[in-house]
Amino acid sequence: MRSIRFCSVALIGLLAVTGCTSRHAPAVAPATPAAPMIPATLSPAQLADIWDREHVSWPVPPLIRHADVEAKLREVQQATPDLFHLEEIGRSVEGRSINHLWFGTGPYHVLLWSQMHGDEPTATSALFDILEQVRRHRTEPRVTSLLGALTIHIVPMLNPDGAERFQRRNAQGIDINRDALRLQTPEGRILKALRDRLNPPIGFNLHNQNWRTSAGKTGQPATISLLSVAFDEPRTESPGRVLTKKVCAIIRDALEPLAPGRVARYDDEFEVRAFGDNLTKWGTSVVLIETGPWPAAEPDPYLVRLNFVALMTALDALATGRVQQADRQRYEALPINEGDLFFLLVRNATVVAGTGVAPFTADIGVVASRAIRSADCQRQTRFAARIEDLGDLQTMSALESIDATGLVAAPLWDPALKVGDVVALPDFSARRAPHVIAPGEPAELVILKEQGGTYRIERIIRY
Numbered sequence: 001m002r003s004i005r006f007c008s009v010a011l012i013g014l015l016a017v018t019g020c021t022s023r024h025a026p027a028v029a030p031a032t033p034a035a036p037m038i039p040a041t042l043s044p045a046q047l048a049d050i051w052d053r054e055h056v057s058w059p060v061p062p063l064i065r066h067a068d069v070e071a072k073l074r075e076v077q078q079a080t081p082d083l084f085h086l087e088e089i090g091r092s093v094e095g096r097s098i099n100h101l102w103f104g105t106g107p108y109h110v111l112l113w114s115q116m117h118g119d120e121p122t123a124t125s126a127l128f129d130i131l132e133q134v135r136r137h138r139t140e141p142r143v144t145s146l147l148g149a150l151t152i153h154i155v156p157m158l159n160p161d162g163a164e165r166f167q168r169r170n171a172q173g174i175d176i177n178r179d180a181l182r183l184q185t186p187e188g189r190i191l192k193a194l195r196d197r198l199n200p201p202i203g204f205n206l207h208n209q210n211w212r213t214s215a216g217k218t219g220q221p222a223t224i225s226l227l228s229v230a231f232d233e234p235r236t237e238s239p240g241r242v243l244t245k246k247v248c249a250i251i252r253d254a255l256e257p258l259a260p261g262r263v264a265r266y267d268d269e270f271e272v273r274a275f276g277d278n279l280t281k282w283g284t285s286v287v288l289i290e291t292g293p294w295p296a297a298e299p300d301p302y303l304v305r306l307n308f309v310a311l312m313t314a315l316d317a318l319a320t321g322r323v324q325q326a327d328r329q330r331y332e333a334l335p336i337n338e339g340d341l342f343f344l345l346v347r348n349a350t351v352v353a354g355t356g357v358a359p360f361t362a363d364i365g366v367v368a369s370r371a372i373r374s375a376d377c378q379r380q381t382r383f384a385a386r387i388e389d390l391g392d393l394q395t396m397s398a399l400e401s402i403d404a405t406g407l408v409a410a411p412l413w414d415p416a417l418k419v420g421d422v423v424a425l426p427d428f429s430a431r432r433a434p435h436v437i438a439p440g441e442p443a444e445l446v447i448l449k450e451q452g453g454t455y456r457i458e459r460i461i462r463y
C-alpha cells in the first residue's frame with residue numbers, strides 16, 4: 001500500500017513526461033477476416049490455468065490508477081519495443097494521457113477499449129495479462145498465428161479522470177458512452193478519432209455492469225453479459241452483426257465451463273447516443289462485454305480471469321477464422337439480463353426493526369456496489385451496501401441467502417458486538433441504533449438466536 005501523498009507526486013511526475021514513444025500509425029484494416037491458418041487453439045480450461053500461473057495484473061482492479069496504467073504501458077513497450085508500439089492519442093479533461101498500444105502485423109485490425117466508465121476496471125487488468133501472454137509466448141504457434149493475422153489495438157483506460165475518482169462519468173460529469181454524436185468530451189473525441197484512423201472491422205467495448213444483474217430468471221448472477229451491438233432501431237442483421245454474434249457465441253462457449261449458467265445477453269435495444277451503436281454504424285462492428293457479479297468476498301481474480309479467457313479465445317477465433325464456423329444461435333439463446341438480484345437476502349426473519357413497530361416476519365433484501373475507502377493514506381475496496389427491500393421476497397434471488405427462520409434480525413446497536421456474544425436485546429425505544437432496518441438504510445444488522453430470554457449473535461452484517 002502506498003500513501004496518497006506518494007501517489008500524487010508520482011502522478012505529477014508522469015504527467016510531465018510526453019507519453020508518446022512511437023508514432024508509427026498502423027495500416028488501415030482490410031474489409032475481410034484472415035483466412036483460416038494454424039489450429040493451435042487452447043481450451044478455456046488451459047487458458048484459465050495459464051492465467052493462474054502467468055497473470056501480471058494487479059490484485060484489485062478498482063485500485064488501479066492512471067499513473068499505474070501509464071507506467072505499466074511504458075514498461076511493457078520499452079521491454080519489448082519490436083513487439084509493442086505505444087502512442088499518446090490525447091488528454092482527458094484534467095490533462096491525463098490517453099494511450100494506444102498496438103501489436104501484431106496482420107491485415108485484420110481489432111480495437112479494444114476499457115474503462116470508458118471510470119469505475120469499471122476489470123477488463124483493464126485482463127488487457128495487461130494479454131500483453132504479458134503475447135510477450136511470453138510470442139514464438140509459439142498460437143501466438144504467432146495471432147500476430148500474423150491480426151493487428152490488435154488497445155486503449156486500456158479511456159476515462160482516466162473518472163478512474164481516479166472511481167466514478168462512471170468523466171470530469172465534466174458527462175457519461176462518455178452517451179456522447180458519441182455530440183462529442184463534447186475529449187475522451188469521446190479521442191476514441192472516435194482513433195476509430196476513424198484505424199477503421200477496424202471489429203471492436204470490443206469493455207465494461208462492468210450493476211451487481212444486481214442476473215442471467216434471466218435463473219437466479220444466477222450475470223457474471224459476463226454479451227452484446228452484438230445494433231446500429232439501427234430494427235436491429236438489422238448486417239454482415240458485421242453476424243460476425244459479432246458469432247464472436248459472442250464463441251465467448252459463451254468458452255466461459256460456460258468456467259462460469260456455468262452465469263453468461264447472459266445484454267439488452268440489444270438501439271441507443272442512438274452510445275459509442276458501440278455508432279461505431280457499428282460507422283463500420284466497426286462492436287462486441288460489448290459487461291462484467292457483472294461473482295459471489296466471493298474477493299471477486300476480482302475470478303472476473304479478470306474470465307475476461308482474459310473471453311478475449312484470448314475471441315482473438316484466436318478471429319485470427320484462425322474459426323469464428324466463421326460458430327453458431328450464432330448460441331448467442332441468440334442466451335438468457336437476457338434481468339436487474340433484480342440481491343447481494344444478500346435474509347429470508348424469513350423475525351424483524352425487530354428498531355423503529356418502534358412490533359416485530360414482524362419479513363425477508364430483508366440488501367444491494368451493494370463497489371466503492372473505494374481512503375483511510376490513513378491507504379486505499380481499499382469495499383462494498384457499499386444498503387437495505388433495498390423488506391417484506392415477502394420469496395420470488396427473488398441473491399448472491400448469498402441466509403435462512404433466518406426462527407431467528408431475529410435487529411439493527412447493529414453496538415459496533416463492538418461479535419459473533420458468539422450472548423446479549424440482552426435492547427429496548428430500541430430507549431436506545432436508538434445508528435441505523436434501523438428499513439429500505440434505504442445502510443445494511444448494518446445482526447442475526448440473533450433466542451436462548452431462554454437472552455440472545456446469541458449468529459451473524460453480523462456490516463460492510
Ligand SMILES: [Zn+2]
Binds near residue numbers: 207
Ligand atoms: Zn459501463
